[in-house]
Amino acid sequence: MTEFLNKLLSWYQANARDFPFRRTTDPYLIWLSEVIMQQTRIEQGVPYYYSFVKVFPTIHELAGASEEEVLKQWQGLGYYTRARNLHSTANEIVEKYGGRFPESYESLRELKGIGDYTAAAIASICYRLPHPVMDGNVIRFITRHFGITGAVDLAATKKEIMEVLEELMDGVQRFPKGYNASGTAAGSPLGEASIGAKHFTQAASGSAKRDRSGGVKMRANVGDRSSLAEEPSHNSLYPGKFNQAMIEFGATYCVPRNPECRECIFNESCIALKYGMVEKLPLKKQQQALKPRYFHYLVISVWGMKGVYFRKRTGNDIWKGLYEFPLIETSKPVTLPRLVNSIEWKKYFGKTPLKILSQTGSISHLLSHQKIIATFYSLEIEKPSEKFGSLIHPKNIHELPVARIIEKYLEGVRGDK
Ligand code: SF4
Numbered sequence: 001m002t003e004f005l006n007k008l009l010s011w012y013q014a015n016a017r018d019f020p021f022r023r024t025t026d027p028y029l030i031w032l033s034e035v036i037m038q039q040t041r042i043e044q045g046v047p048y049y050y051s052f053v054k055v056f057p058t059i060h061e062l063a064g065a066s067e068e069e070v071l072k073q074w075q076g077l078g079y080y081t082r083a084r085n086l087h088s089t090a091n092e093i094v095e096k097y098g099g100r101f102p103e104s105y106e107s108l109r110e111l112k113g114i115g116d117y118t119a120a121a122i123a124s125i126c127y128r129l130p131h132p133v134m135d136g137n138v139i140r141f142i143t144r145h146f147g148i149t150g151a152v153d154l155a156a157t158k159k160e161i162m163e164v165l166e167e168l169m170d171g172v173q174r175f176p177k178g179y180n181a182s183g184t185a186a187g188s189p190l191g192e193a194s195i196g197a198k199h200f201t202q203a204a205s206g207s208a209k210r211d212r213s214g215g216v217k218m219r220a221n222v223g224d225r226s227s228l229a230e231e232p233s234h235n236s237l238y239p240g241k242f243n244q245a246m247i248e249f250g251a252t253y254c255v256p257r258n259p260e261c262r263e264c265i266f267n268e269s270c271i272a273l274k275y276g277m278v279e280k281l282p283l284k285k286q287q288q289a290l291k292p293r294y295f296h297y298l299v300i301s302v303w304g305m306k307g308v309y310f311r312k313r314t315g316n317d318i319w320k321g322l323y324e325f326p327l328i329e330t331s332k333p334v335t336l337p338r339l340v341n342s343i344e345w346k347k348y349f350g351k352t353p354l355k356i357l358s359q360t361g362s363i364s365h366l367l368s369h370q371k372i373i374a375t376f377y378s379l380e381i382e383k384p385s386e387k388f389g390s391l392i393h394p395k396n397i398h399e400l401p402v403a404r405i406i407e408k409y410l411e412g413v414r415g416d417k
Contacts, residue, residue, distance in 0.1 A: 001171045007265045009237055012245035015252070019046060020053075022244065027101035027126040028059045034121045035086050035113070038135075039079055039368075042251070048077055059099050063090040071321055071401035078367070078404065080319055085113025105131050125240030130173050132165035133243045134158070137250025143282040144254060147271025152282040165246075172242045290366065294333055295374040297325040297409070298348065302384045302391065310400060311389035318367060323400040325376070326388050333362075333373070348388070355380045365405040376409050 016022065019042070021033035032052055037045045055073055056062035062070070067087055074083035089111050093101060101122065102108055108119040120131035132138075139152050142161050150157030253259060261273045272278045300309045310323045328344040336359060339345055357378040365372040384391055392400065397410065 001168065004266070004269070005168065005171050005237070005242070008245050008249060009241070011253075011265055012241070012248055016244070016248050017042075017252070021049060025126045025240070027122050029053065030122050030125050031101070031114075031118065032086075034118045035082050036077065038082065038117070040077060045077070048074070059090050059093055062087065063094040063099075067321060068401055072399070075401050076404055076407065080322060080403075082113070084321060089113045101126070103127050105129055121240075121243060124238075124243050128238045128240060130169045130239045132162065132169045132239075133247065134162060134165060135247060135250075137248075137254075138165070138246045139250075140256065140282050141246065141250035141254040144272035144278060145266055145270050147275065147277070147281075149277075149281065149283060151285045153285050169239060169242065172237060172239055290371040291369060292331075292371045292373055294330045295372055295405075296328040296330065296334075296339055297374055297376045297406075298328070298388075299325050299376050299378045299409075300388050301378070301380050303380055303382050305384065305391065307391045307393045308397075309388035309390065310392050310397075318370070319403045321401070322406075323402050324406055336377070339377075349381075352385070353382050360409070363405060363408070365403075372405060374405055374409075 019033075021029055024030065033045075033049050036048050036052065040048075052062075052073055055069075056065060065087070067084060070083050070087040071080060074080060077083070092111055093099060102111075104127075105119050105123040108114050108122055109116065114122075117133050117135060120133045123129040123131045124133070139161055142148065142164055143152060146164055148157065148160055148164070150160065152158065152161070253264065257279075259278065261267055261270070261278060264270065264273075267273055270278075272281050298309075301307065309326060311326055313319050313322050313324055326348060328339065328342065328348070330339075330342075334342070336356070357380055359378070360376045363374045363376075365374065381388075402410070
């Protein structure tokens with residue numbers, strides 16, 4: 001284990017990408033960056049991080065903003081629940097803690113919108129508490145290196161991965177401070193990793209060490225069982241850095257396709273490499289087919305007036321709080337004549353005279369569990385009506401927070417209205 005950690009941290013110090021949130025331990029900034037980067041490529045997320053910090057430099061500005069302002073800043077990132085939770089958590093922290101983040105994992109975890117991952121990131125980076133983070137990058141690296149072959153969407157496999165991470169984190173806690181990192185990589189070489197985390201608990205010898213809550217408990221030594229005095233270290237080794245290094249290695253080196261295993265610093269101990277399983281791990285259960293949803297957007301204008309109608313999405317569904325055109329949803333594809341004869345269409349228009357000006361082809365948009373297939377119908381009615389929502393003048397449309405699919409449509413027609 002010692003050698004594993006030493007290699008990892010040496011690699012991180014030489015190869016870590018430089019991001020603004022890697023140069024701070026301010027919990028507000030760490031929190032912002034973690035929430036923005038979840039389910040987002042880091043290159044895509046960084047501009048959002050900058051714009052959030054610019055518009056909401058402290059948690060007080062974020063809490064004081066309206067939900068629409070926050071959603072507007074978030075526009076294009078997807079998974080809009082994160083933005084709404086970000087906003088409500090900011091308010092909770094301001095109201096309950098006067099704007100100061102709580103300093104324990106448990107109290108962070110109690111905040112709405114802060115899950116295991118984000119709580120562990122803040123606790124480890126800002127308060128140096130020994131809580132490992134487990135994201136897709138870490139899962140890939142760990143399952144490959146330690147040969148964990150269970151489906152990673154199963155709770156039992158996640159638990160197994162977390163146990164490995166906790167053992168590694170215990171090793172981080174035992175790194176002596178101030179050790180000269182240029183010293184020899186002492187200790188016996190890393191023994192060959194066995195399938196799963198079990199090898200960590202084999203041949204245990206007792207030693208006292210800190211548990212995750214900071215108390216001291218007796219437990220087995222793990223890994224190569226070097227004595228503390230022999231262990232190499234980096235002066236700056238701490239839980240947050242370990243977590244960042246694990247994520248970075250998974251994200252940039254142990255990548256999903258064709259990692260450079262021959263050059264990898266872990267190639268002697270990597271189980272997946274040894275057994276030709278690199279491309280097979282991490283293993284997932286059979287992927288469920290994405291549920292298709294057919295969205296028919298009615299882009300309604302009024303004869304002789306500028307603008308089109310928008311409504312705010314409500315209810316417990318995707319894109320809640322964002323704006324869109326009046327919508328008819330179907331579970332199957334339908335032709336325009338069928339749509340016009342549908343109950344939903346009649347509910348909207350009744351006997352209202354209208355002209356159908358144009359219709360787009362199908363535009364697909366993938367979400368994590370759903371596939372949206374949208375068609376936009378450009379319609380003109382004679383008189384304004386509030387039942388379609390609010391008529392928004394073209395010069396004000398850009399102020400509305402909208403989903404990416406609507407944004408793409410607007411980009412396509414910009415200048416036509
Ligand atoms: S040898 Fe390949 S699969 Fe194993 S840790 Fe390195 S990059 Fe990942």
